[in-house]
Every structure is written in C-alpha cells, then in structure tokens.
Amino acid sequence: MISVQEALQTILNNTQDFGVEEIPFLKSVGRVLKEDILADRDFPPFNRVAMDGIAINHRFFEQGIRDFKVEGVQAAGAKQKTMSIASNCIEVMTGAVLPENTDTVIRYEDVAIENGTATIQLDTLEKGKNIHTKGKDRNQGDVLVVKNTRITAAEIGVIATVGKSTVKVAKTPRIMIVSTGDELVEVNEIPEAHQIRRSNAFTLVALLEELKIKAETAHITDDKEQLKEKIGTYLEEYDALLFSGAVSKGKFDYLPEVLEELGVEKLFHRVAQRPGKPFWYGIRNEKSVFAFPGNPISTYVNCLAYFYPWFAKSSGFELKEETVILGGDVSFKPSLAYFLQVRIEVKYGHLVAIPVKGNGSGDLASLVRADGFIRLPKEQTELKKGETYPFIRYRN
Numbered sequence: 064m065i066s067v068q069e070a071l072q073t074i075l076n077n078t079q080d081f082g083v084e085e086i087p088f089l090k091s092v093g094r095v096l097k098e099d100i101l102a103d104r105d106f107p108p109f110n111r112v113a114m115d116g117i118a119i120n121h122r123f124f125e126q127g128i129r130d131f132k133v134e135g136v137q138a139a140g141a142k143q144k145t146m147s148i149a150s151n152c153i154e155v156m157t158g159a160v161l162p163e164n165t166d167t168v169i170r171y172e173d174v175a176i177e178n179g180t181a182t183i184q185l186d187t188l189e190k191g192k193n194i195h196t197k198g199k200d201r202n203q204g205d206v207l208v209v210k211n212t213r214i215t216a217a218e219i220g221v222i223a224t225v226g227k228s229t230v231k232v233a234k235t236p237r238i239m240i241v242s243t244g245d246e247l248v249e250v251n252e253i254p255e256a257h258q259i260r261r262s263n264a265f266t267l268v269a270l271l272e273e274l275k276i277k278a279e280t281a282h283i284t285d286d287k288e289q290l291k292e293k294i295g296t297y298l299e300e301y302d303a304l305l306f307s308g309a310v311s312k313g314k315f316d317y318l319p320e321v322l323e324e325l326g327v328e329k330l331f332h333r334v335a336q337r338p339g340k341p342f343w344y345g346i347r348n349e350k351s352v353f354a355f356p357g358n359p360i361s362t363y364v365n366c367l368a369y370f371y372p373w374f375a376k377s378s379g380f381e382l383k384e385e386t387v388i389l390g391g392d393v394s395f396k397p398s399l400a401y402f403l404q405v406r407i408e409v410k411y412g413h414l415v416a417i418p419v420k421g422n423g424s425g426d427l428a429s430l431v432r433a434d435g436f437i438r439l440p441k442e443q444t445e446l447k448k449g450e451t452y453p454f455i456r457y458r459n
C-alpha cells in the first residue's frame with residue numbers, strides 16, 4: 064500500500080494548468096494573481112503631510128524664532144502652495160502636499176495660534192518632522208505584489224491604489240463532484256429509515272468554495288451502467304472529477320472498475336492512512352479523478368490533504384503548512400498514518416492541539432467540534448503531549 068507521502072507526490076506530479084483570465088479587481092479576493100503588480104508612481108507620490116498643524120522652514124526655528132505668521136492653509140486635495148515669505152508658516156492638513164518652501168511640520172498640539180500668528184511650544188524640533196517623504200515606502204516601478212500571491216484584502220488595497228480595475232488571475236478548474244449510493248437522498252427530502260442525505264457532496268462543494276472554485280454536483284445510484292454513462296460524459300466536460308463513495312470492497316463499490324473501463328488510468332488505490340484508506344486516484348488525458356472513500360470524515364480529510372495541495376500547485380500558490388503542539392498523549396497502533404481531529408487552543412502564545420473524541424470516520428457531527436487534523440506519522444504508535452506535528456486547518 065502506498066504511503067501518504069507517495070500518494071501526495073503522485074497527485075502533485077499530475078497537476079494541471081488552467082490558464083489565466085482577467086477579471087474585475089474586486090472579484091479577485093481569494094484568487095491567485097497571475098501578474099506582478101507594479102507601483103504606478105512613488106509611494107507616497109508627493110511629500111505628504113502626516114499631521115494636522117503648521118509647516119515651517121526649519122532654519123528659522125534653529126535661529127531661535129518661535130512665532131510664525133500664518134500665511135494660508137494647505138488642505139488635502141489642494142494643489143501645492145508656495146510659501147511666499149520664508150519665515151512665515153502655512154497651516155497644513157494630514158494628506159496634503161507639503162507646501163513649497165517649507166520642510167518641517169509641527170502638530171497643532173505643539174502650537175498656539177492667536178491673531179494670525181502661530182507660536183511653537185517646543186524646545187527642540189527635528190528638521191523634516193511629520194513628513195512622509197515622496198517615495199519613502201516604494202518607488203515607481205517597484206513590484207508591490209508578486210505573481211502567484213493569493214489575493215487578500217491587503218492586496219486589494221494595493222491593486223486599487225495603482226489603478227488596476229482588472230487583474231489577471233489563475234482560471235479555476237471546471238469540477239464535477241459526484242456522490243454515489245442507493246442510500247442517499249437530497250437535502251430537501253425526508254429520508255426513509257434506511258436512507259441518509261447526501262451530505263458529502265455538499266461538504267465538498269463548500270470545501271472547494273473556500274478555494275473560490277464553483278463546482279457542480281450530481282448524484283449517481285449504485286448502477287454500473289448509469290455510472291459508466293454519466294461519468295463518461297463528465298470526463299469529457301470537466302477538468303477534474305471528485306467522487307465520494309463506492310471505492311471500498313463492497314458488492315456495489317463499482318467505481319474503481321467503472322473508472323478503469325472508461326480509460327482512467329489508476330495511479331493508486333488505497334493509502335496507508337486513517338481515515339480514508341480506500342482512496343482511489345487516476346488520470347485520463349491529464350485530467351485528475353479523485354475518488355474519495357464515502358465515510359464523511361474520509362471524504363473531508365482527503366479533500367484537504369490531497370485535493371487542496373493539487374489545486375494550489377496547479378494554480379501556482381503555496382499552501383502554508385502550520386505545525387502545532389500536541390496537547391495530550393495519543394496512542395494509535397495500526398501501521399497507518401493518522402489524521403487526528405483536533406481543536407486548537409492558544410496557550411502561552413502557542414497553538415496547542417486538543418484531540419477531539421469521535422466515533423470514527425462515519426461520525427460526521429464530530430467535524431464541527433474540531434478545527435482541523437494533525438498528521439501523525441505511520442511509524443509512531445505512542446504520541447506524546449508536547450510533540451509538534453503538521454496541522455491541516457479548516458477553521459480559523
């Protein structure tokens with residue numbers, strides 16, 4: 064049986080490039096930037112007044128002068144003024160251009176203004192104080208955001224300020240999510256005693272939504288002909304397919320044979336892990352087919368542990384791997400890697416993973432009590448409180 068690392072490597076060797084599209088910048092949150100964002104001008108673009116107050120010529124202060132006649136007002140949004148008499152001052156507002164002929168700003172708090180004269184109430188004053196000088200942050204042409212960054216609110220501000228109303232981003236793949244099984248009914252249906260609702264399909268839709276992928280979903284019953292016919296069409300119409308169920312050893316677990324009959328090359332079936340051992344993965348015409356085991360937590364963790372990295376590499380961004388401190392001893396005997404559900408607590412500034420007790424991979428409701436999974440290595444059976452392990456987060 065293939066290891067978690069080998070399975071992941073196989074999947075990462077089969078990433079796809081979905082191309083680039085140009086979209087309105089405000090629609091780009093969560094998407095992967097496919098161009099460098101350059102400064103269209105210096106940051107700030109002019110000597111920017113950083114405090115409300117007065118602007119003077121520092122040399123007069125140096126000469127011991129404290130009273131300055133107010134010559135005018137420089138507001139933010141007004142063209143740069145020139146102070147005509149060098150020993151005067153101009154009232155200046157935060158965000159305004161520093162008036163020509165001035166070099167230092169004094170806050171209103173340090174000035175008394177009476178009868179048109181400002182008296183500076185400071186003993187010392189640094190030249191250039193309270194001025195955010197032109198180009199101090201970045202210069203025109205500097206790269207502000209590098210290609211392949213996943214866009215957050217921080218990037219949106221930068222994109223907006225350089226005047227890019229549209230941006231190039233990685234296209235998202237067309238994905239079909241298929242649930243399988245005769246026991247499954249729709250969300251708006253009342254299941255009979257032997258039935259359940261097809262929740263995994265929607266968990267997957269939501270997990271992909273987090274990646275800004277708008278996936279479609281369908282359901283196929285445990286009927287080999289139906290499976291073959293519908294999946295045959297999906298293989299033509301979509302970039303990748305995600306399945307939940309029908310990959311284990313049951314009489315109606317037709318998926319592996321159906322996929323192979325349709326010409327999907329099996330790259331592995333079964334991974335040395337729990338949950339999610341019967342995971343099947345294959346490709347046809349470079350298109351990936353992820354067939355996740357049907358137990359809800361198996362589907363869930365496999366999507367996070369394999370589909371997410373596949374999508375990240377396909378789109379060109381890196382998923383950051385976190386590590387957390389195990390908050391309690393764990394014993395796990397089988398020779399399998401173990402994705403342990405944990406809740407995160409912050410203790411003394413460290414992320415501590417508290418194991419969440421559940422009833423195995425069928426215990427769908429236990430997912431809401433956890434924040435993610437820690438990946439425990441196959442070789443170890445006794446895991447000790449205080450050790451650190453990689454963490455796959457699904458809740459912030």
Ligand SMILES: Nc1nc2c(c(=O)[nH]1)N[C@H]1C(S)=C(S)[C@@H](COP(=O)(O)OP(=O)(O)OC[C@H]3O[C@@H](n4cnc5c(N)ncnc54)[C@H](O)[C@@H]3O)O[C@H]1N2
Binds near residue numbers: 259311
């Ligand atoms: N003899 C063996 N039996 C099983 C093994 C094994 O190694 N030998 N592996 C077990 C493990 S581990 C898992 S995981 C499951 C995987 O089963 P399948 O992928 O074949 O999935 P199904 O049989 O279709 O369903 C399993 C379980 O999951 C529920 N399910 C399926 N789809 C959905 C959905 N969309 N929403 C909610 N729940 C779903 C289904 O009702 C079943 O309860 O096999 C074990 N058996």
Ligand code: MOO
Binds near residue numbers: 339
């Ligand atoms: O390993 Mo299965 O994926 O536990 O239910």
Ligand SMILES: [Mg+2]
Binds near residue numbers: 310311312313357
């Ligand atoms: Mg089965």
